[in-house]
Amino acid sequence: MSEEAPNDPYLWLEDVTGEAALGWVRERNAETVAAVTGNSAFKLLEREVREVLDDDGRIPYPVRRGRHLYNFRQDADHVRGIWRRTTLEEYRTEQPAWETVLDLDALADAEGEKWSWAGSRVLAPDHRHALLLLSRDGADAGVVREFDLESKEFVEGGFEVAEAKTRIGWIDHDHVWIGTDFGPGTMSTSGYPLQVRRWRRGTPLDQAELVYEGEPSDLSASGWHDDTPGFERDFVHRQIDFWNQRLFLLPQEAGAPPQRIDVPDDAAASVHREWLLVTTRSPWLGHATGTLLAFDFEDYRAGKREPAVLFAPDERTALADYSWTRNHLLLAVRADVTSRLELLTPGPDGWDRAPLAGVPPLSTASVVCTDPDVSDEYFLNVSGFLQPATLHRGTAGTQDGGESVKQGPALFDTAGLAVSRHFATSADGTRVPYFVIGPEDRPGPGPTLLYGYGGFEIPLVPHYSAVTGRTWLARGGTYVVAGIRGGGEYGPAWHQAALGAHRVRAFEDFAAVARDLTDRGVTTPAQLGIEGGSNGGLLMGALLTRDPELFGAAVAHVPLLDMLRFHKLLAGASWTAEYGNPDDPADRPHLERISPYHQIRADGPPYPPLLLLTSTRDDRVHPGHARKMAARLREHGHPVLFHEHLGGGHAGATDHAQTAFNEALVHTFLWERLTPPR
Numbered sequence: 001m002s003e004e005a006p007n008d009p010y011l012w013l014e015d016v017t018g019e020a021a022l023g024w025v026r027e028r029n030a031e032t033v034a035a036v037t038g039n040s041a042f043k044l045l046e047r048e049v050r051e052v053l054d055d056d057g058r059i060p061y062p063v064r065r066g067r068h069l070y071n072f073r074q075d076a077d078h079v080r081g082i083w084r085r086t087t088l089e090e091y092r093t094e095q096p097a098w099e100t101v102l103d104l105d106a107l108a109d110a111e112g113e114k115w116s117w118a119g120s121r122v123l124a125p126d127h128r129h130a131l132l133l134l135s136r137d138g139a140d141a142g143v144v145r146e147f148d149l150e151s152k153e154f155v156e157g158g159f160e161v162a163e164a165k166t167r168i169g170w171i172d173h174d175h176v177w178i179g180t181d182f183g184p185g186t187m188s189t190s191g192y193p194l195q196v197r198r199w200r201r202g203t204p205l206d207q208a209e210l211v212y213e214g215e216p217s218d219l220s221a222s223g224w225h226d227d228t229p230g231f232e233r234d235f236v237h238r239q240i241d242f243w244n245q246r247l248f249l250l251p252q253e254a255g256a257p258p259q260r261i262d263v264p265d266d267a268a269a270s271v272h273r274e275w276l277l278v279t280t281r282s283p284w285l286g287h288a289t290g291t292l293l294a295f296d297f298e299d300y301r302a303g304k305r306e307p308a309v310l311f312a313p314d315e316r317t318a319l320a321d322y323s324w325t326r327n328h329l330l331l332a333v334r335a336d337v338t339s340r341l342e343l344l345t346p347g348p349d350g351w352d353r354a355p356l357a358g359v360p361p362l363s364t365a366s367v368v369c370t371d372p373d374v375s376d377e378y379f380l381n382v383s384g385f386l387q388p389a390t391l392h393r394g395t396a397g398t399q400d401g402g403e404s405v406k407q408g409p410a411l412f413d414t415a416g417l418a419v420s421r422h423f424a425t426s427a428d429g430t431r432v433p434y435f436v437i438g439p440e441d442r443p444g445p446g447p448t449l450l451y452g453y454g455g456f457e458i459p460l461v462p463h464y465s466a467v468t469g470r471t472w473l474a475r476g477g478t479y480v481v482a483g484i485r486g487g488g489e490y491g492p493a494w495h496q497a498a499l500g501a502h503r504v505r506a507f508e509d510f511a512a513v514a515r516d517l518t519d520r521g522v523t524t525p526a527q528l529g530i531e532g533g534s535n536g537g538l539l540m541g542a543l544l545t546r547d548p549e550l551f552g553a554a555v556a557h558v559p560l561l562d563m564l565r566f567h568k569l570l571a572g573a574s575w576t577a578e579y580g581n582p583d584d585p586a587d588r589p590h591l592e593r594i595s596p597y598h599q600i601r602a603d604g605p606p607y608p609p610l611l612l613l614t615s616t617r618d619d620r621v622h623p624g625h626a627r628k629m630a631a632r633l634r635e636h637g638h639p640v641l642f643h644e645h646l647g648g649g650h651a652g653a654t655d656h657a658q659t660a661f662n663e664a665l666v667h668t669f670l671w672e673r674l675t676p677p678r
Contacts, residue, residue, distance in 0.1 A: 008565075008628070010627070010628040010631045010632060011628075013624050013627040013628050013631060014569065014622065014624035014627075014628070016616060016622070016623060016624070017616070021627065022616075024627070024631075025616070025627065025642075025644045028630060028641075028642040028643070028644070029642070029643050029644060031641065031642075032611075032641040032642060032643045032665070033643075035641060036641065036665055036668050036669050036672075037664075037665065037668070039668070041668055041671070041672075042664050042665070042668040043664075045470075045471050045663070045664040045667055045668060046660050046661060046663075046664035047660075048470045048471065049467055049470065049471060049659070049660040049663045049664060050076075050656055050657070050660040052411050052466040052467055052470055053074075053075075053467075053656040053659060053660060054075045054076040054656055055409060055411060055466075056075070057408065057409035058408065058409070059381075059389055059391050059406045059407075059408045060073060060091075060096075060406070061368050061369075061379075061381070061391070062091065062368070062369055062379060063369055064369055064370075064371045064377070065085070065122045065124075065127045065149075066124075066125070066126075066127035067087060067088075068085040068086065068087060068127070069085060069086055069087070069088060069091050070083065070084070070085045070101070070120075071083075071084055071085070071086075071098075072084075072117050074655065074656060075656070076656070078103070078104070078105055079105055079655045079656070079657070080104040080105045080108050080114075080115060080116065080117075080654070080655060081104045081105070081117050082100050082101075082102065082103050082104065082105075083100075083101045083102040083104070083117070083120070084098040084099060084100050084101055085098065085099050085101055086098050086099065091405065092403075092405055101149065101152055102132070102147070102152065104116075104117060104134075113136060114136055114137040114647060114654070115134045115135070115136065116134070116135045116136070116137060116138045116139075116649070116654045117133075117134065118133035118134055118135045118142045119132075119133045120132050120133065120147075121133075121168065121169055121170060122149070122170075123170040123172075123173065124170075124227055124373065125227075125373075127149065128148065128149050128150055129146065129147070129148065129149070129155070129170075129173065130146070130147045130148075130149055131144055131145075131146055131147070131159060131168055131169075131170070131176070132144070132145050132146075132147045133166075135649065136163065136617070137617045137646075137647035137648065137649065137654060138615070138617055138647055138648045138649025138650075138651055138653070138654040139617045139618075139619045139649050140165055140571070140619050140620050140649065140650065141163050141164055141165050141166075141191075141619055142163060142164075142165075142166070143160075143161060143162060143163050144159065144160065144161035144166055144168055145158070145159075145160050145161075146158030146159040146160065157202070158201075159176055159199070159201065161178070161180055161205065162180075162181075164180045164181040164187075164193075165180075165181075165187075165191050165192050165193070166178070166179065166180040166181075166193065167179040167180070167192075167193050167220070167222040167223075168180075169223070169224045169225060170225060170227075171198065171225040171234070172225075173201070174200060174201040174202075175198060175199065175200055175201070176198075176199050177196060177197070177198060177199075177222070177223035177224055177225065177234075178196075178197050178198075178199045178205070178208055179192075179193030179194070179195055179196050179197065179220070179221060179222055179223070180193055180205075181193070182195060182197075182205075182206060185216070188214075188216075188218055188219055188220055188573070188574075189573040190219055190220070190570075190571045190572070190573040190574035191570065191571055191619075192219060192220035192239075192571075192574070193220055193221060193222070194213060194214040194215075194216070194218060194220065194221050195210060195212070195213050195214075195221065196210075196211050196212040196213070196221050196222060196223035196236050197209055197210050197211060198211055198223075211223065211236070211250065212236045212238075212248070212258060214238050214239075215240075217240075218238060218239060218240055218241075219239040219240065219241050219242065219574050220239045221236065221237065221238050221239065222236070222237045222239075223235065223236045223237070223250075224237070226271065227373070228272070228273060228372075228373050229373065230273075231273050231274070233249060233250070234249075234250040235247060235248060235249055235250065235271070236248040236250060236258050240265060241574070241576070241577035242456070242574055242575060242577040242578055243266055243281065243577050243578075244265040244266050244577070245265060245268075246260060246261075246265060247260070247261040247263070247269050247271075248260050248261065249261060249301075259301075261276070261300075261301075263278050263284075264280070264281075264282060264284055266281040266282050267279060267280050267281055267282075267284065268281070271297055272324045272372065274296060274297055274298070275294055275295070275296070275297060275346070276294070276295040276296070276297040276300050277292065277293070277294055277295075277310070277322070278292070278293045278294075278295070278307070279291070279292050279293075279319065280293070280492075281492045281496075282492075285305060285307065287307075287309065287312070288312065288313060289313075289491070289492050289493050289496075290313040290318055290319060290491035290492045290493060291309060291311065291312050291313065292309075292310040292311040292319055292322065292331075293307035293308070293309060293310065294307055294308045294310050294346070294351070295307050295308075308350060308351050310322075310329070310331065310344060310351060311331060311333065313490075313491050313493075315490070316335055316336050316490070317333055317334065317335045317336075317340075317490075318333070318334050318488065318489070318490045318491030318494070319331075319332075319333060319334075319491060320332040320333055320334045320339065320366075320459070321366065321367065323367040323370050323372075323378070324370060324372040325370050325371070325372055325375065325376040325377065325378055325396045326371075326372055326373065326374060326375050326376050327345065327376055327396070327397060328343055328344065328345050328376055328396035328397055329343075329344040329345075329346075330342075330343060330344075330356070330367050330370070330378060330380075330396065331343070331344055332365060332366060332367065334459065334461070334489065334490075336421065336433060337421075337433050337435075337459065337460075337461055337462070337483050337489045338361065338362050338363060338364070338421075338461075338462060339359050339363060339364045339365040339366075339382075339461075340355075340359065341355070341356035341358075341359055341365055341380075342354065342355055342356060343355075343356050343396055343397070345397065357401075358380075358382065358392065358402075359382055360382070360384060360387065362384055362385070362419050362421060362435070362462055363382060363383060363384035363387055363462050364382070364383060364384070364461040364462045364463055365380060365381065365382045366380070366381050367379070367380055367381075368380065368381050368391065375395070376395050376396040376397055376398075377393065377394075377395055377396075378393070378394055378395075378396060379391060379392070379393050379405075380392040380393075380394065380402075383408070383462070383463050383464040384419065384462045384463070384464060385419045385435065385437045385462050385463070385464065385465075385479075386414045386417055386418075386419055386437065386464070387464060388407065388408035388409060388410050388411070388464050388466075389407075389408035389464055390404055390406070390407050390408065391404070391405050391406040391407075391408075392404055392405065393405045408464065409466075411466035411469065411470065412466055412469030412470050412473065412474050413474060414469075416439060416440055416441070417437065417438060417439065417440060417473060418437075418438070418439075418440035419435060419436070419437050419462070420435070420436050421433060421434070421435055421436075422434055422435075422436060422516065422520075424482075424509075424512040424513045424515070424516035425512060425516075426485075426505070426508050426509045426512040427505075427508040427511075427512065428505070428508070430485065430497075430505075430509065432482065432483065432484055432485070432509045432512055432513060433482075433483040433489060434480055434481060434482040434483060434513045434516075435462065435480065435481045436478060436479075436480050436517075436522065437473065437478065437479045437480070437481075438473065438477065438478030438479060438522075439476065439478065442478070442521075442522065444521065445518075445521055445522060445523045445524045445527060446476060446477065446478060446522075446523060446527060447476070447477045447478070447523070447527050447529070447670075447671065447674040447675050448477065448478040448479075448480060448517060448522055448523035448527060448528050448529070448674075449472055449477060449478070449479050449480065449528075449529045449530075449531060449670060450480045450482060450510075450513060450514060450517065450528060450529070450530045450531070450551075451479070451480065451481050451482065451530075451531050451532065451536075452481075452482045452484055452510045452513075452530070452531075452532050452536055452539050453484075453486075453487055453532060453533075453534075453535060453536040453539070454482075454484040454485060454486035454487050454498060454506035454509065454510065454535070454536070454539055455486045455487065455495075455498075455506070455535035455536070455538075455539075455578060456486075456487075456488075456495070456535060456578060457487065457488035457491075457492060457494075457495035458487055458488055459483065459487050459488040459489045460481050460482070460483055460487060460489070461489075462481075467663055471663055471664070471666075471667040472667060475671065477671070478522060478523065480513070480517060480522075482509070482510055482513040484498075484506050484509035484510050484513070484539075485497045485498040485505045485506050485509050486498035486499075486503070486505070486506040486535075499578065500578075500579065500580045500587065500590070501580065501587070501590040503579060503590070503594050504593075504594060506539060507539065507542045507543060507546060507547075507594070510530075510539060510543060511543065511546070511547045511550060514528060514530070514543075514547070514550040514551060515550065518550075525549060525550055525551055525552060526552045526674070527552060527674050527675070528550065528551040528552055528674070529551060529552060529553045529554065529555070529670040529673070529674050530543060530551050530553075530554045530555070531554070531555040531556075531557075531666070531670075532555075532556060532557070532559075533556070533557030533558055533559070533652075534557070534558050534559065534560060534620075534621055534650065535560060535578075536556075536557075536559075537556035537557055537558060537559020537560055537561065537621075537625075537626075538559060538560040538561060538563070538594075538596065540554050540555070540556035540559060540610075541556060541559060541561045541596025541597070541629065542594060542596055542599075544596060544607055544608070544610055545596050545599040545600060545601070545607075546599070548605050548606065548607045548608055549605050551608055552608050552609075552673060552674050553608050553609045553610075553611075553669070553670050553673040553674055554608060554609070554610045554611070555610075555611045555613070555666050555669065555670065556610065556611070556612050556613070556626070557613045557614075557652055557662075558613065558614050558615060558618055558620075558621050558623075558626070558650055558652055559612065559614070559621070559625055559626055559629070560572075560575075560621050560625055561595070561596045561597045561625040561626065561628070561629045562595060562597040562598075562624070562625055562628060562629075563579065563582070563591045563592070563594055563595030563596075563597070563598070564582045564588070564591060564592060564595055564597075564598060565582070566579070566582070566622075566625070567581060567582055567583070569622035569624060569625070570618075570619055570620060570621070570622045571619070571620045571621075572621075572622070579591065579594075596629065597625070597628060597629055597632060600629075600632050600633060600636055600638070601636070602636040602637065606638075607633070607638040607639065608639070608673075609639040609640070609641070609669075609673050610633065610638070610639070610640045610641070611640075611641045611642075611643070611665070611666065611669045611670075612626040612629060612630050612640065612641070612642045612643070613626070613642075613643050613644070613645075613652060613662060613665070613666070614626035614627070614642075614643075614644045614645075614652070615644060615645045615646075615647065615648035615649060615650070615652050615653075616644055616645065616646045616647070616648075617645075617646070617647050617648055617649050618648070618649055618650045618652075619649070619650075620649075620650040621650060623644060626642065626644070627642070627644070630642040641669065643665060645658055645662075
């Protein structure tokens with residue numbers, strides 16, 4: 001038994017691949033499969049979800065690489081997926097002709113590995129050489145292999161890196177920036193690289209030139225090359241913790257130290273051509289938290305601090321994102337959690353601003369792809385809860401209005417359904433937004449599923465989910481999405497309100513939405529299910545142990561649940577800036593109070609049934625969280641089911657079959673418990 005957790009009888013379940021632990025997992029899996037999957041409803045849902053996931057009409061979202069548009073696709077014929085490409089002319093057609101670049105199923109079969117796609121880095125401007133990132137069974141760690149996009153073969157003797165949480169990017173054909181596991185002391189306690197090295201083709205990796213090294217307490221370090229013509233330069237990024245960072249410009253003179261871009265550590269800075277953009281996360285230069293500022297980069301380095309204000313938040317609006325084209329900046333803003341787009345253009349007299357039309361109410365618009373070094377082309381995706389996605393292509397700065405190049409299929413019947421936005425009042429009086437999707441003429445309270453996250457400044461926004469439509473809405477259920485504090489629905493201040501010792505505000509917000517749904521007659525506690533994953537799994541565990549009387553069933557995916565040991569498990573040390581540090585006496589008391597694993601009680605109100613899902617290959621949130629929670633709940637006599645995929649990573653699944661099984665498991669579990677036979 002660990003000296004660090006002498007009173008934890010289930011510490012042995014943290015042994016990810018230990019024989020005893022996996023034996024326990026197999027027993028729990030068998031119990032869950034027997035309890036949930038035996039009826040016809042499960043099989044029907046599994047088929048319906050698979051039909052949605054494999055639908056040929058899904059939009060193939062593109063990434064432009066020179067004259068080609070690339071896309072990675074999984075379907076019934078390509079379980080692991082294919083990387084493919086086409087031209088814009090072909091893409092515009094109803095049935096584009098795609099050229100397969102890499103067949104991951106064929107590669108997996110040939111090499112006997114369960115490869116999952118993890119992305120690519122393509123060298124501009126020729127777009128012939130790529131660094132492919134491949135993971136085993138969905139883990140965050142992966143291998144890197146160089147690939148020739150003309151011959152469509154791996155490059156013999158090319159750049160290749162063994163499995164690790166590697167950071168890599170091109171400098172030129174013969175050099176890359178690399179951060180990986182070089183041995184003891186080169187990776188952070190969270191498992192990310194601390195060194196930035198310049199690696200030359202044909203030389204051993206361990207002899208790559210060390211250019212920068214972060215502190216042992218840092219989260220990570222990385223380097224990258226800006227290949228914008230006329231603005232070629234190199235940067236190093238030091239991630240101090242999850243919310244603090246520093247950006248350095250590397251001088252061209254050999255041996256000269258990196259030059260810090262002197263912005264606040266908690267601000268996010270980026271450089272494009274002559275512009276430095278800074279998003280504030282605390283007041284700075286007289287500007288509020290969540291402001292986007294633009295500086296001339298060279299003037300800023302010379303000491304000038306006279307920014308143009310590109311976005312200033314208020315209590316209802318927040319910056320969602322921005323994307324450069326060659327000459328313009330696309331600005332996405334959230335107003336009460338729905339999208340608004342603007343086009344900004346720098347000029348000799350400042351920045352011109354114009355609205356970008358075409359975003360319906362209660363929907364989300366996001367930039368999918370631009371080609372900022374070459375053109376003003378952009379691809380824009382728009383969708384809503386009942387509105388299938390539409391992919392637009394346009395040219396910034398023109399008056400042609402763009403074109404709709406792809407329309408996602410309507411994969412569930414929306415007749416009689418409606419979307420509405422509401423606000424609940426939390427314990428401290430804060431207005432908490434939430435969306436209700438369900439029957440327009442509701443005859444009375446009915447089965448309702450409430451989803452939440454509330455962490456890491458990640459917003460929950462309107463989007464089309466045919467899986468939710470088929471598995472829940474089509475059966476008469478109501479679906480609710482809560483925008484609680486801790487998330488990014490209203491920008492950095494909304495997130496910071498639930499940091500550290502204030503985490504309970506996220507839990508109180510979610511509970512307030514649950515109560516409001518009951519008060520408004522949408523549902524009853526017995527008919528209300530709740531669901532969340534990762535940090536949202538912590539939310540589920542907290543509601544289970546704090547407010548069990550508010551709902552009738554819960555589902556937690558790849559959850560974080562042991563808040564006194566999370567920092568010692570896999571990537572958990574990187575989250576102490578979000579929650580607090582259990583080794584800090586000032587933080588430990590509040591972490592114990594919000595730790596679901598430590599708040600389980602045998603007495604008091606009964607807990608509603610809980611379904612826990614995790615993955616053996618999740619190397620971000622340790623599967624021990626879910627395992628130990630299930631074991632302790634069983635010990636105290638609470639109803640709990642547990643299922644762990646042996647693969648899947650933090651996503652919980654690597655192919656459509658696994659995803660369909662998971663979704664059918666979740667929605668069968670919930671429906672049976674929220675709609676018991678009369």
